[in-house]
Amino acid sequence: MARMNMIQAINSALEVTMARDPDVIVMGEDVGYFGGVFRATAGLQAKYGKTRVFDTPITEIGIVGVAIGMGAYGLRPVPEIQFADYIYPALDQLVSEAARLRYRSAGDFTAPITVRSPYGGGIFGGQTHSQSPEGIFTHVSGIKTVIPSTPYDAKGLLIAAIEDNDPVLFLEPKRIYNGPFDGHYDRPSKNWGSHPAGEVPEDHYRVDLGTAATVRVGNDVTILAYGTMVHVALNTIEELGIDAEVIDLRTLVPLDIGAIEASVKKTGRCVIVHEATRTSGFGAELSALVQERCFHHLEAPVERVTGFDTPYPHSLEWAYFPGPVRIGEALKKVMKD
Template sequence: MAGMTMIEALRSAMDVMLETDPGVVVFGEDVGYFGGVFRCTAGLQKTYGEPRVFDTPINESAIVGLAVGMAAQGMKPCVEMQFADYVFPAYDQITQEAARLRHRSNQQFSCPMVIRMPTGGGIFGGQTHSQSPEALFTHVAGLKVVQPCNPYDAKGLLIASIEDPDPVIFLEPKRLYNGPFSGDHTAVSQGWKSHELGEVPDGHYAVPLGKARIHREGSAVTVLAYGTMVFVAEAAAKATGIDAEIVDLRSLLPLDLETIEASVRKTGRCVVLHEATKTSGFAGELIAVVQEACFYHLEAPILRVTGWDAPYPHAQEWSYFPGPERVARALETALED
């Protein structure tokens, strides 16, 4: 057991899988010699050589197309998009090829590949380095979509994703790369919160896909969140003193309906958070699921706190994010009825 940041935990997961499975390869833009723009793959090429960890041209469609071909032939590619914003040239390959390969081949082929991508804002990266596109992938049958919020889950989920027989979109919240985040602008403007580490086991372990985690027990209201928003919700609950139960979804597709339903039926109230824009965001799907399964248990309308319906505003980045103040108001409103 060792203390690790999320970056170190992700690197450890790839190290474990490269060492134990000769079919695993890691590639993408600058992931080899340079170790990736966030250094997630630092040192892996030196350990395993260029045939296993290699750089690619700046061509996302080619990166994913190569991964699909490798996966169809039994390899297990783990590829990196430098930022989630860069994935769109490869969207056709992901949705029309990777997601459909098992079904269109009548089970003759599968596509065991992982596409890692840093997601969300908080590093002053502007419009083309800060988007949260998870809803575009949860809408695609045949994909799995994962977003961890702590180092332990990051390593275990990435190992499970690499071992999964189908394509996994692995979203990594950039604001959590170097440690838990308190949720307020001041803390981040002064640096990450003490670079706190998470306890991460050495060697191989897997966190199953499709299983949520109760981040904080509570009885007054359920908060459904993932990634950075888990800690924003926690900050809001502490600030208000509201006994909120925070469910860290971890896996967006498949979704852990059992854990969600049990929590909402217990509290009778629900608030949903995400950093992406509101319209057609993943919160809408979560609200529909809760309403369908828990209608007669609800004591108040389901609320959502999200980003604005606007292009990512670099200058107003911290107003755009659902912060603790906005979440606190939603928690208080949920308890009014």
């Protein structure tokens, strides 16, 4: 075991899979010599060469399109999109080609690609560097969507994604890239910095896709969250002294519906938290699932705490994303009923 932050864990996952499988290829803007804008691929080109770790032109549609072709040929490409905000030019390739290749070819071809991308808030990137587009991709059949919240999960989930035979969108919450986060999204954190954040095995291991984690056991209310919002939720209930059960979804598709259902039926209350905008956000799907499967066990309506339905200025990041104040209000509301 070694102490790693999330960036180090992701780098370790890439290194481990490249060492085990010569078909694993890392590609993207500045991922080679520079090691990526957040240094997630640092040192990989020096170790594995320019044919397995290489820079690409600034063309997201080209990056993903080439990766799909490489995957169909038999390789396992891991393309990086520098920020999730820039993934939209590649949307057609992901939706029309990667997601459908297995079905269109009756299983003759697959697209075993893992598209990595930093997403969400944390760097005051505003509407051009801090978007959360996960809801768009969870709508598309054939693409798996993964969002870790800890270094341990980041490495294990990334290894599982790379070894999976279907396309995976692997979104990395950059707010917790570099170390501890005190859970306050309504004020700048003093903990921003390159500090170790968890014990991570240095060798190969997997965290299976489609399995949620109960990061806190409780009896009064269930909180469903993923990515950075897991830490915000944990901080909130600690401050309020609420006996909440916190479920870290980890993968949105495939979704661990069984874990959600079991928790909500136990607590009778549910609060959903995510950074993305409210309308058509993944929380809407979670709310519908909870209503369908747990209706007779609910003691109060399901509450959602999300980003706002508007672009936001860079300077208002701390107000835009859910923080302890808004999450606390939602928890108190469901606890009243």
